[in-house]
Amino acid sequence: xxxxxxxxxxxxxxxxxxxxxxxxxxxxxxxxxxxxxxxxxxxxxxxxxxxxxxxxxxxxxxxxxxxxxxxxxxxxxxxxxxxxxxxxxxxxxxxxxxxxxxxxxxxxxxxxxxxxxxxxxxxxxxxxxxxxxxxxxxxxxxxxxxxxxxxxxxxxxxxxxxxxxxxxxxxxxxxxxxxxxxxxxxxxxxxxxxxxxxxxxxxxxxxxxxxxxxxxxxxxxxxxxxxxxxxxxxxxxxxxxxxxxxxxxxxxxxxxxxxxxxxxxxxxxxxxxxxxxxxxxxxxxxxxxxxxxxxxxxxxxxxxxxxxxxxxxxxxxxxxxxxxxxxxxxxxxxxxxxxxxxxxxxxxxxxxxxxxxxxxxxxxxxxx
Amino acid sequence: xxxxxxxxxxxxxxxxxxxxxxxxxxxxxxxxxxxxxxxxxxxxxxxxxxxxxxxxxxxxxxxxxxxxxxxxxxxxxxxxxxxxxxxxxxxxxxxxxxxxxxxxxxxxxxxxxxxxxxxxxxxxxxxxxxxxxxxxxxxxxxxxxxxxxxxxxxxxxxxxxxxxxxxxxxxxxxxxxxxxxxxxxxxxxxxxxxxxxxxxxxxxxxxxxxxxxxxxxxxxxxxxxxxxxxxxxxxxxxxxxxxxxxxxxxxxxxxxxxxxxxxxxxxxxxxxxxxxxxxxxxxxxxxxxxxxxxxxxxxx
Numbered sequence: 001x002x003x004x005x006x007x008x009x010x011x012x013x014x015x016x017x018x019x020x021x022x023x024x025x026x027x028x029x030x031x032x033x034x035x036x037x038x039x040x041x042x043x044x045x046x047x048x049x050x051x052x053x054x055x056x057x058x059x060x061x062x063x064x065x066x067x068x069x070x071x072x073x074x075x076x077x078x079x080x081x082x083x084x085x086x087x088x089x090x091x092x093x094x095x096x097x098x099x100x101x102x103x104x105x106x107x108x109x110x111x112x113x114x115x116x117x118x119x120x121x122x123x124x125x126x127x128x129x130x131x132x133x134x135x136x137x138x139x140x141x142x143x144x145x146x147x148x149x150x151x152x153x154x155x156x157x158x159x160x161x162x163x164x165x166x167x168x169x170x171x172x173x174x175x176x177x178x179x180x181x182x183x184x185x186x187x188x189x190x191x192x193x194x195x196x197x198x199x200x201x202x203x204x205x206x207x208x209x210x211x212x213x214x215x216x217x218x219x220x221x222x223x224x225x226x227x228x229x230x231x232x233x234x235x236x237x238x239x240x241x242x243x244x245x246x247x248x249x250x251x252x253x254x255x256x257x258x259x260x261x262x263x264x265x266x267x268x269x270x271x272x273x274x275x276x277x278x279x280x281x282x283x284x285x286x287x288x289x290x291x292x293x294x295x296x297x298x299x300x301x302x303x304x305x306x307x308x309x310x311x312x313x314x315x316x317x318x319x320x321x322x323x324x325x326x327x328x329x330x331x332x333x334x335x336x337x338x339x340x341x342x343x344x345x346x347x348x349x350x351x352x353x354x355x356x357x358x359x360x361x362x363x364x365x366x367x368x
Numbered sequence: 369x370x371x372x373x374x375x376x377x378x379x380x381x382x383x384x385x386x387x388x389x390x391x392x393x394x395x396x397x398x399x400x401x402x403x404x405x406x407x408x409x410x411x412x413x414x415x416x417x418x419x420x421x422x423x424x425x426x427x428x429x430x431x432x433x434x435x436x437x438x439x440x441x442x443x444x445x446x447x448x449x450x451x452x453x454x455x456x457x458x459x460x461x462x463x464x465x466x467x468x469x470x471x472x473x474x475x476x477x478x479x480x481x482x483x484x485x486x487x488x489x490x491x492x493x494x495x496x497x498x499x500x501x502x503x504x505x506x507x508x509x510x511x512x513x514x515x516x517x518x519x520x521x522x523x524x525x526x527x528x529x530x531x532x533x534x535x536x537x538x539x540x541x542x543x544x545x546x547x548x549x550x551x552x553x554x555x556x557x558x559x560x561x562x563x564x565x566x567x568x569x570x571x572x573x574x575x576x577x578x579x580x581x582x583x584x585x586x587x588x589x590x591x592x593x594x595x596x597x598x599x600x601x602x603x604x605x606x607x608x609x610x611x612x613x614x615x616x617x618x619x620x621x622x623x624x625x626x627x628x629x630x631x632x633x634x635x636x637x638x639x640x641x642x643x644x645x646x647x648x649x650x651x652x653x654x655x656x657x658x659x660x661x662x663x664x665x666x667x668x
Contacts, residue, residue, distance in 0.1 A: 002469060002472065003469055003470050003472060005469075006465070006466055006469030006470055007466075007469075007470065009466075010455065010458065010462070010466050013455075013457065013458055013462060014455070014457060014458075017457045018457065201453065201456070202449055202451045202452075202453035203453050203454070203455060205419060205447075205449050205453055206447060206449065206453050206454075206467075206512075207470075208418075208419060208442070209417045209418065209419065209442050209445065209447040210442060210443075210467075210470050210471060211439075211442060211443045211470070211471060211472065212470050365438075366418070366419050366420060366421065367414060367419045367420055368420055368421070
């Protein structure tokens, strides 16, 4: 036990004396959560649009007012002719143009029908889609207000309710993802680098010729990172609760335990990586390419798994991050208990045992 | 016997690092493995410290087999690898403390063993190991290898890259450690250090050339050897190489070491020859062979 404590003490010296690893450990989580929380977002806010109003009557004015009153759009300019649409899109500031036909009110009264053209700049297709949906929603709303005066006979009224994230805040989606990335990065990359460093600097040679047992070396390497990763997880949760008002509906204890489980999974992966890499560089490259990219791309963090091609959907199953994201989304947003996520938890436990098993088998007690 | 090596061979891909090596080291002996870079010294050390498997042959350290009893060996030997292998970001004291702890002992417990060495680096005990000079680093590494009172000490080129004064001090320390009944196996490429060992093994290209005491090895040198000097060293060597009776010539400090083919060497004749090659200040004196001469002769 004394040996183990001595070893862990040494590891903490390494971590605290290396500015770079300290920065990765504590700077990165805060920077990432801020970046994802504030800068990267799917929502639209104050999008500049232009109006081309050929009729300039009461109805078009009411619609324009409604649109400019919403926080999603700000009307940036009015144009007079169709040919201007292309010109302003080319300038890049205006993302959409609303084109009211001639005699809008008159047509509405005469034919019960009037036309608006919505032209969007689809260089960014997601945004274009969102803009057009939002404008459509405002128009539907206006339509309904008009029809209140006249009774329609048959009408289907869909009542959409977005549960678990009623305001559709994208930060709710990013927090679980960022937490996953950071725990993965800190745990897997840092441990694999720190074990590879011993090999690279030749200190592993002395550690091998000592009474330290392999598992003492590995657990001693891993222990400080479990501790630091837990601190990181707490920082992320606290930041997301207080800055992004992210709800934690489920049990904090369960969230904590599941996080510890995922940290251990990631550490086991880190050890596995270190057993196959001889230098810090290799360990870092394998961690970044082999872990970070799949975590970002295939875990369902940014791109929904259900819309991936079938082979990728299958591959996504072997990525621990996928299961962890399901677990924390469940706990934080849906408030579910272990009875709903035991399957995912078991998968993570299984993966961890598998990784540790291979690492122990692959851990070299000699130099070759 | 403290170390027994029997018919050890080891190859890497297509390089034969060690070929049929055998030797024994007695308890408390200071045994030197002398050979140039690439001779296989480090491979031999790694096999004996249980870090590598030999392809053939057996070896025991303190009676334990290096393959089956590796755990016992790892507990009871001290190993100082050729490359400085301490934690550069830890201070001198922290390094020593760490190695004491993982061997289940304390600095205080074995302080008398390292005292002579440690007092020299103690003024720098709060300095990071990476910031020490070469000699200091080696002293610290020796302290770390000694802190658990090992029965056998393996030192792989401990003085490579160390200044002459520190080298001398280092060997004095080894002599003192030897008196505490610690078996020491040390490797070095420096022939002058070989004379300080109890026995040495000359090794080249993975083969042992000879094993004996340094005195005996020198005595075995087959020919009388002469110090030759002249005003122009480079010309002197070229001229000697062209001499019809030459056996060998090697530069050795301010002289060259010359041996003759014939049983009866004629100094006057050689002097005349060298003068005919426009060399002046010629001096020819009989001298004794060194280990280096022996090594060169054997390695021929």
